[in-house]
Amino acid sequence: MTNPYARRLMSRLLVVAILTLGVAGLGALGSAACSTRVPTLEERAVALDRQLMCPICDGQTLDESQSQLAQQMKQVIREKLAQGETEDQIKAYFSSPDRYGPAVLAAPPASGFNLVLWALPPALTIVGLGGLFLLIRAMRVRSRPAGVRAGDLMLATYLEQVDRELGLAKGAPPPGSGPGLDPLAVPGAGEKRVEQRNG
């Protein structure tokens, strides 16, 4: 790897290989998503078991519960599926007010007031990530003119130079290339510096 040309070629080849792999992976993933097989009746029944609560057990789904009532409800689910009823029909059957009410659903449907339950987490995540982006950007902008004290800057430049020379002398990568390389932090920074010097 001493030849810089060969080195560059190698790294470019690697990048191309990764991109190819990535595109292939995404393509295959897409086709996999499209070609999901039809679930069996029992698989559909188990999926429903997991979406309905056992009305007499504290916080257990039909799938988890060992109670008699849960066994009977599971039986009803299987019969109804066999008769050709859809998942939604079965859920509506159990959650109707004259049966067990909406609390029998393990998660409320995303409609009406319950939409709040479902919409808040993604909204929060998107707004939060956006806020984080703005925050980091603001911290960077603010930092540029006055943030770094003159002494720090001099020290940092100096240390970077030292690292670079040491690094080059032993064939290590240039400074800033390895994780944990931190010319500014004094406590605890020794380990990585040693690593770098040895490298």
Next chain:
Amino acid sequence: MADLGTMAVLLALVLSLYASAGSVAGHALRLPELAVSARRALYLTLPVTAAAVGALVAAFVSHDFSIEYVWRHSNLVMDPGYTWVALYAGNEGSLLYIALVLSLMSAVAVRTVPSRFAGSMPWTIALLGIMQAFYFFVMAFFASPFSTFDFLPGDGRGINPLLTHPGMFTHPPMLMSGLAGITVPFAFAAGALISGNYGDDWVDVARVSALVVWGILGVGLLLGAWWAYTILGWGGYWGWDPIENVAFMPWLVLTAFIHSIMVQKRRGMFRMWNVALLDIAFVLAQLGMFINRGGPVVSVHSFASSTLGLVFLSFMLLSLVFSFGLFIWRYPQLKSDRPLESFLSREASFLVNNFLLLAVAFVTLWGVVFPLFSDLAQGVEVSVAAPYFNRVNGPLLLAVVFMMGVGPLLPWRKSSGRSLQRWFVIPLATGLAVVAGLLIAGLREPLAVVAFGVIAFVAAAIVEEWYRGSAARRRTGEQWPVAWWRLVNGNRPRHGGYVVHLAILTLATGVVGTQFFDQRTDVVLRQGESVVLDNYRIEYVRRDTAERQDRIARWVDLNVYRTDPAEYEADANGWRVEGRRFDTRGGAYPGDHLLDTLQPWHGFYTQFNQVSVRAGIRSTPVEDLYIIPSDFLDDGRVLLRVSINPLAWWLWVAGPVFVLGTIVALWPQPSVERLTARAAVPQARAQAKA
């Protein structure tokens, strides 16, 4: 015994109040003797609380049913080994246990704190004293473990059968210790804030104490999952139950804290953020205590419900107001030393990781409280259970795992394009190769494939770091194992963290395997019949019953064969096959071979009208065969639930690895290095002067 216990509780209440008041007064009035006596009072609560616990244990052992708590949670036939479990089987005993843990942790923390932190200690001691006093106060006036009957009942009600499992010796006490223990790092941070010593002195003590508490909570959560898997009998290990959630949320926030505190330690940044994280963790822990001790949400754990809710709710609101009031008061002084320089820096990645962990915590909190909202706002009772949490938290947790790989690969401050290339190429290629490989192998669950790819990416990143670090050391003549060992030893917080990351990866592997690829079937078998699931055939050999004093115990002997399901599906040999069930009395396919015999067990506790089961589990790194006897029918048939849980074994590997990593991260740096460092400081000063 009851009188001794009651007196001990009252004495401990007085002592902890004195410790609080004396500590602050001694500091304010400059009376060092008063401050010292306050500190000793805090120490003294430990033996006094231990005496109260001793009194309760003695009452259990001597079957003193005149004490209501002993009557409620034990009886004459109870195995004396379970006295320890009975101690915290109910609210009152749990409070006593928490008080014991709190006084132990307070004493250790105050005793071992470095002297340079002394300026903040009066306030820290005061806060620890107040927290203890709260528990003694509740025990003294609302929920005494030592309240007695006027008469002497003949026998007690007995311990809840769900609690009679080895996991119960450690799971509840660890969770309670963890929740209570968050007080310690919080008290350090708050003490520093009140006293005005908001430099970085509190960082080390807060980091170490937070790491201890975080480790305890994490192990408690894992033990809970293990307990659920082997005894709760629903074939799962994590149900997003409210009680699990309230322990999980502070753990997440503490996870964020132990990461971002490293940024403060090394770069002097994120000061406000770190204080805020401890505040949030502390308040969430109080929420956990509130919901545990008779809160408004139902769960499988509600054997400890009571009317204490209001007291704990008030205390939780008080801690909310206090911690955030403090934060706002000191906000202007908590500025960072240094700015953030780049999106592509470890600091920035820690911010993203913190945000994601908090997002999981708040989304979970939202799910826990939403039923209350719904009841208030629309007057409709709804349930929010696993389907909600899996869907909203799944992607967020996957992102957390992904950041676990990205963060360590980014350098502090900023990174160049070349550094990114150098460090990211191999892990990314590994991740993508795994994705491609799994797709070629025929896996058709897009989310699971992505998850495995992410896990491989993170694992490769850790291996790459260890490999490069060791390789660098090896050039100085060290052998591989020595080089790696010294690398890890050189920066234990960091490499201990990587070990914990590996534990999280094995955990994630198990979660993805069991969530996406499990198979199950419920089947009623007659004696001699078999059920075929995938390439297992399970044969019902015989069943048995035994009536014990407190329960009817039943078990079933099962033979597990490795088989080729096609043989049975084809029905080629004329065996009667109904679905997956068929009769083997006429002889089974001769190619089957016996793998194992299992004996799952089912107990019905008449007094509690409660069922407790032990699953029959055949565990291998590839998959678990997991069988629960759901019911024993009168005509001799059994109702079995047979599941195949792929990769479940890896869930439990995570436990020891997690503990190991936490210990590595906590282990003090070798004294030689410390000595050199100490020697170096005066030298450097001398040089600076010269």
